[in-house]
Amino acid sequence: MLNQAADIxxxxxxxxxxxxxxxxxxxxxxxxxVTTLAAPLPMSLPAVVQHLQVLERSGLVVSEKxxxxxxxxxxxxxxxxxxxxxxxxxxxxxxxxxxxxxVLDKPGQQPPxxxxx
Amino acid sequence: MLNQAADIxxxxxxxxxxxxxxxxxxxxxxxxxVTTLAAPLPMSLPAVVQHLQVLERSGLVVSEKxxxxxxxxxxxxxxxxxxxxxxxxxxxxxxxxxxxxxVLDKPGQQPPxxxxx
DNA sequence: TCAATACTTAAGCGCGGGCTTGACTGATTC
DNA sequence: GAATCAGTCAAGCCCGCGCTTAAGTATTGA
Numbered sequence: 001m002l003n004q005a006a007d008i009x010x011x012x013x014x015x016x017x018x019x020x021x022x023x024x025x026x027x028x029x030x031x032x033x034v035t036t037l038a039a040p041l042p043m044s045l046p047a048v049v050q051h052l053q054v055l056e057r058s059g060l061v062v063s064e065k066x067x068x069x070x071x072x073x074x075x076x077x078x079x080x081x082x083x084x085x086x087x088x089x090x091x092x093x094x095x096x097x098x099x100x101x102x103v104l105d106k107p108g109q110q111p112p113x114x115x116x117x
Numbered sequence: 118m119l120n121q122a123a124d125i126x127x128x129x130x131x132x133x134x135x136x137x138x139x140x141x142x143x144x145x146x147x148x149x150x151v152t153t154l155a156a157p158l159p160m161s162l163p164a165v166v167q168h169l170q171v172l173e174r175s176g177l178v179v180s181e182k183x184x185x186x187x188x189x190x191x192x193x194x195x196x197x198x199x200x201x202x203x204x205x206x207x208x209x210x211x212x213x214x215x216x217x218x219x220v221l222d223k224p225g226q227q228p229p230x231x232x233x234x
Numbered sequence: 235t236c237a238a239t240a241c242t243t244a245a246g247c248g249c250g251g252g253c254t255t256g257a258c259t260g261a262t263t264c
Numbered sequence: 265g266a267a268t269c270a271g272t273c274a275a276g277c278c279c280g281c282g283c284t285t286a287a288g289t290a291t292t293g294a
Binding site: 136184186 | 262
Binding site for chain 1: 122125126129130132133134135138141142145146147191193196197199200203204206207209210211213214
């Protein structure tokens, strides 16, 4: 649970690409084959396969092959990790900023050098 | 509000790097100067500055220079956008998966080919 | 069995990311 | 005013990313 850093790394890097986010959104409405996923994308099929490999390495997508078609679907668990990471930090910062705001609203303790109008 | 894609792109790309996440975590405990941020990092100061530029372009960090020192701090608003994006998708997928689970729990409609013990 | 389908593998190319070193500017301290 | 400190700018290096084309492998339907 400490090597979570590498996981987050991979998930964020995977999601940082617009094409891969498009694939992820498409998979949000249900599983799909490689060719289906590739159809609307303005690139060759091997390129899409490479994007899918990135998504699969990151754990966001899982796939299984039946016959000659590979079906891909989402696995939301990994996303939960990242969402948690972000939410944790954001709430911490905002709490900090709120406290800072309170201090600034109470003049008399540590007067800011510039007036606050 | 439609060009949010580019913003998300930048924020995710910025957070996909471990060094930049370390900077972000450090800034979570309060503003800091460039040199302070660079101190624990195993790289040259210009390298850190470049990371800070990425963070600043993404909107995660803001900075201002007083005299010869530049003070950096976090701006949580951009992070909210990404958290929202992730949360939206995750909840959608999980709802989908839940519905799928319900269907599988109600045999008689579309019997799965394998028994579920 | 032959042809079409659905990938898969491999090689290669251009570009940008992350890092370095070296030289420089501007603020502060002695 | 010289030395130091904090940061900036510029050039260059290396490697991985995103993409391509070309050729190969199974699977499937006629």
